[in-house]
Ligand SMILES: [Ca+2]
């Protein structure tokens with residue numbers, strides 16, 4: 001009798017085979033290679049977008065000027081970070097054989113040798129982390145990982161359309177300390193979305209924790225066109241209600257921004 005896992009593996013293998021046959025793209029961007037297929041260098045900036053299976057590309061950056069799109073020379077580029085302690089690191093590993101950038105036992109392969117972090121070391125972020133699609137594909141689902149959400153840390157994931165309106169959103173657990181059994185220290189939070197509405201353009205990860213310093217983003221395993229099994233996906237029933245509320249909030253925010261811009265342009 002075929003096991004479900006075996007069938008799933010076969011399907012995945014067939015799908016990946018097709019993807020690799022049609023382009024150099026991989027469906028899972030695990031940051032173990034750079035967009036050109038070469039091996040990353042520790043602390044090097046990620047400059048180029050990654051190709052995605054089925055056509056198009058996706059880029060990663062910190063949105064310094066907060067306009068939800070990439071501005072060359074203005075927005076900040078993430079850096080490749082190597083597993084383990086090596087100078088400037090990505091996160092503190094308190095529940096793993098640390099002290100830095102180590103996965104909890106059993107999660108080593110999932111972290112791999114490389115992940116992305118903010119431009120500077122653990123401290124403050126230059127802006128929200130943006131994942132921006134450049135593709136004609138309709139994006140219905142995706143998933144990714146934020147590692148090591150500790151005490152005082154929390155992230156909100158917003159899915160945006162081309163005008164920066166929020167289509168839907170997901171809040172990470174509130175980080176707890178290393179001694180709490182629920183701690184995500186040295187572990188991934190696997191977030192994902194399925195059944196997304198038309199118009200997905202970008203994904204925005206905003207730090208919404210209580211910390212004001214000692215913050216880091218350790219980002220890994222972005223799957224641009226499907227949500228991998230095991231990802232935390234928002235409840236479909238809550239999506240519609242949330243979208244209405246968020247649309248109202250976003251409209252208010254836009255009005256305030258427009259008002260602010262008008263004021264800034266007024267000659268004194
Ligand atoms: Ca920008």
Ligand SMILES: [Ca+2]
Nearest residue numbers: 082084089101
């Ligand atoms: Ca490191």
Ligand SMILES: [Ca+2]
Nearest residue numbers: 030111112114
């Ligand atoms: Ca990795």
